[in-house]
Amino acid sequence: MTAFIQHVVDALSVGSTYALLALGLTLVFSVMNLINFAYGMMLVWSGYIAMGVINAGVPFVLTVPIVIIFATALSVAIGWVAFRPFIGAPPITLLITSFGVLLVIQYIAIVIYGEGPRILQLPALFSKDAHIGAIRVPVLELITIGTGIVVVALFYALLQRTSFGAQLRAAAESPNVARLMGVKPDRVLMIAFAISGAIAGVVGLLWFAKVGALTPRSDLNPTIEAFIAVVLGGLGSIRGALLGGLALGALETLMDVALPNSALGYEQAIVFAVVIALLILRPSGLAGTTREAT
Amino acid sequence: MFLPVLRRDAAPGAPGFIGAVVGPLLVVAFVTGIAALVYQDATMTEIVLLFGINAIMVVGFQIFAGSTGLVSFGHIAFMAIGAYATAIVSMDPFDKSIVLKDLPKFLFNLHLSVIPSLLIGGGVAAVFALMTGVALMRLSGAAASIATLGLLVITTNVLSQASKFTHGPQSLFGVPQDANFGWVFGTLGVAVLVSGLFKWSRAGLQARANRDDLIAGESVGIASLRARLVPFVLSAFLTGVAGGLYAMLLTAFSPASFAIPLVVVVLTMAIVGGVNSITGAVVGAALVTVLNEAMRRVENGTHVLGVHLSAPTGISAAVLGVALILTLRWRPEGLMSAFELQFDRRKPAAGEPAADATTTAQPETFSKGDSHASQRV
Numbered sequence: 001m002t003a004f005i006q007h008v009v010d011a012l013s014v015g016s017t018y019a020l021l022a023l024g025l026t027l028v029f030s031v032m033n034l035i036n037f038a039y040g041m042m043l044v045w046s047g048y049i050a051m052g053v054i055n056a057g058v059p060f061v062l063t064v065p066i067v068i069i070f071a072t073a074l075s076v077a078i079g080w081v082a083f084r085p086f087i088g089a090p091p092i093t094l095l096i097t098s099f100g101v102l103l104v105i106q107y108i109a110i111v112i113y114g115e116g117p118r119i120l121q122l123p124a125l126f127s128k129d130a131h132i133g134a135i136r137v138p139v140l141e142l143i144t145i146g147t148g149i150v151v152v153a154l155f156y157a158l159l160q161r162t163s164f165g166a167q168l169r170a171a172a173e174s175p176n177v178a179r180l181m182g183v184k185p186d187r188v189l190m191i192a193f194a195i196s197g198a199i200a201g202v203v204g205l206l207w208f209a210k211v212g213a214l215t216p217r218s219d220l221n222p223t224i225e226a227f228i229a230v231v232l233g234g235l236g237s238i239r240g241a242l243l244g245g246l247a248l249g250a251l252e253t254l255m256d257v258a259l260p261n262s263a264l265g266y267e268q269a270i271v272f273a274v275v276i277a278l279l280i281l282r283p284s285g286l287a288g289t290t291r292e293a294t
Numbered sequence: 295m296f297l298p299v300l301r302r303d304a305a306p307g308a309p310g311f312i313g314a315v316v317g318p319l320l321v322v323a324f325v326t327g328i329a330a331l332v333y334q335d336a337t338m339t340e341i342v343l344l345f346g347i348n349a350i351m352v353v354g355f356q357i358f359a360g361s362t363g364l365v366s367f368g369h370i371a372f373m374a375i376g377a378y379a380t381a382i383v384s385m386d387p388f389d390k391s392i393v394l395k396d397l398p399k400f401l402f403n404l405h406l407s408v409i410p411s412l413l414i415g416g417g418v419a420a421v422f423a424l425m426t427g428v429a430l431m432r433l434s435g436a437a438a439s440i441a442t443l444g445l446l447v448i449t450t451n452v453l454s455q456a457s458k459f460t461h462g463p464q465s466l467f468g469v470p471q472d473a474n475f476g477w478v479f480g481t482l483g484v485a486v487l488v489s490g491l492f493k494w495s496r497a498g499l500q501a502r503a504n505r506d507d508l509i510a511g512e513s514v515g516i517a518s519l520r521a522r523l524v525p526f527v528l529s530a531f532l533t534g535v536a537g538g539l540y541a542m543l544l545t546a547f548s549p550a551s552f553a554i555p556l557v558v559v560v561l562t563m564a565i566v567g568g569v570n571s572i573t574g575a576v577v578g579a580a581l582v583t584v585l586n587e588a589m590r591r592v593e594n595g596t597h598v599l600g601v602h603l604s605a606p607t608g609i610s611a612a613v614l615g616v617a618l619i620l621t622l623r624w625r626p627e628g629l630m631s632a633f634e635l636q637f638d639r640r641k642p643a644a645g646e647p648a649a650d651a652t653t654t655a656q657p658e659t660f661s662k663g664d665s666h667a668s669q670r671v
Contacts, residue, residue, distance in 0.1 A: 035436050085623055091436050092365045093622050096565060099558060100622070103615025110608045220554060224447065227440055235436060269451040272444035279437045280429050 013141035015249020016148030022229035022241035024199035030172035038102040040219030046204025068201040075197020109216035117213040234285020313637035315490035346478035349579035354532030356575040361501035361525035368442035371449035372419040374552035376534030377541040380415035389468030419534025431522040454549040467546035568628025
């Protein structure tokens with residue numbers, strides 16, 4: 001029983017990281033159909049900034065907001081310079097543009113930080129275990145789950161209760177009507193990039209707190225996990241991104257537990273086989289929203 | 295009097311068809327000529343061969359991307375499969391006893407020469423494309439891109455686990471070093487010929503008709519799955535052959551050799567040259583190679599017009615990124631757009647005003663490549 005609960009906590013923790021990742025990615029997708037290959041690099045940059053700020057002796061309480069502000073600014077800057085000129089371009093053009101963006105911001109990271117791994121030194125609290133009865137849970141997992149809940153709550157408040165949110169939803173649902181109603185497409189896009197960046201800042205901290213070290217090429221893993229989660233939930237759907245992230249967390253934990261050792265090496269292949277099957281059989285994703293992948 | 299012109303569509307009739315197929319071959323002959331000059335420089339041999347292989351790869355990729363309008367990451371997977379299949383059938387059994395001693399008996403004893411090895415490499419990739427394409431080619435747009443990315447991840451994952459056939463994640467070495475100038479550029483010529491024949495064939499026209507307007511295409515009886523599957527399998531065959539040559543050039547490689555960086559190079563070459571043009575594929579491969587080589591020199595520190603230039607390692611990737619963004623921004627259809635070099639008796643039809651503009655742009659492109667090449671020699 002205790003083992004089972006531990007697995008559930010594991011799955012929830014991994015799942016909430018993925019859910020946040022997918023949330024940031026799908027938000028921009030919903031407004032401009034952009035599959036952003038540069039998204040993982042946002043996490044890496046957040047990790048590097050966190051490293052820099054912590055090494056400069058700033059207390060951790062201040063590190064978090066600094067990283068979030070930085071990631072938001074970076075995301076908006078990238079959106080403004082690289083993606084805004086492509087509003088209305090076909091999805092494939094956008095996808096390839098994001099590849100270009102990835103190469104450039106990755107190179108800047110390589111120049112500044114070098115190819116070698118750097119350690120992210122976090123307060124000792126993060127590496128401790130919490131004991132709840134007979135169950136031993138890493139504190140980081142609890143923080144991750146808690147952060148996930150808070151971010152999602154804030155996100156929904158922003159989306160449902162503010163004018164920014166209303167513009168964003170309008171533009172995602174029907175870009176032309178939104179435009180006719182006076183919603184400026186580039187403004188909406190910048191809002192989407194800002195929120196997506198802030199989320200990337202949070203996830204970057206959580207992700208590299210867990211992994212421990214980062215290199216300029218650590219971006220591929222989070223990018224791919226985010227893609228998978230987004231597809232599982234249905235491209236462009238907010239609720240789908242959350243569900244997809246949790247489902248992916250559950251699937252990976254389940255495979256870790258249930259697969260025989262000989263099959264463990266094939267985990268990635270199995271996950272992607274599920275993704276492809278889902279894309280073909282149920283293109284609207286697990287959440288079953290009506291928005292089709294275009 | 296047949297004159298070279300740039301046009302989008304082939305002239306009617308058999309002469310038009312032949313003129314359209316021969317045109318890109320002339321481009322290949324031109325590029326091969328320059329490559330042969332550069333090849334004389336001993337330090338450049340590997341780069342020239344790598345260019346040739348990349349060009350085959352891009353021509354193969356172009357068959358699919360140009361005919362269907364989809365972006366596929368799966369072609370790097372076909373390249374990997376071609377490389378491994380070629381390696382397995384061409385390696386000396388003595389070398390296999392070191393890295394692949396658990397191969398099944400009949401594969402272990404195989405020791406084929408270059409042509410059958412490459413054909414098998416391409417064939418295995420084509421069969422794999424046929425099997426996966428039946429499902430994948432039902433998808434469009436973003437979903438197709440993610441699914442083919444999935445195909446790449448699955449392929450490299452399985453290749454690095456199937457140690458019996460691939461030596462696992464470690465590198466597979468001992469492949470005969472057979473990729474010489476003749477094989478590489480001969481194959482490039484054949485690839486362009488096949489590509490041209492397909493482009494102007496019934497199947498090629500059907501695929502492009504469906505790409506431009508799916509509903510109209512289907513309503514005149516073009517089955518959309520088949521229209522995509524044919525170019526998918528054909529391009530997988532060519533990329534498989536390119537993979538085989540790649541194996542014979544590197545002689546040692548691992549599943550990690552077929553990852554995102556290679557995707558980026560092929561994609562950039564195809565986009566910069568123009569995804570809808572065979573001529574563009576060759577031109578794009580040439581331009582990006584020159585760009586890469588120039589950047590490699592900048593990394594090592596070089597003097598241009600008396601100014602010392604140097605940059606930290608990795609600049610070539612960043613330059614590729616900038617090239618991608620600038621191309622998409624200012625010339626989204628790539629340098630050649632959908633134009634092909636063709637031979638025609640007539641002047642271009644009045645309905646093709648852009649032809650003149652590109653006619654002047656094209657020699658400029660080549661002279662750029664030329665001047666870089668002559669600097670090297």
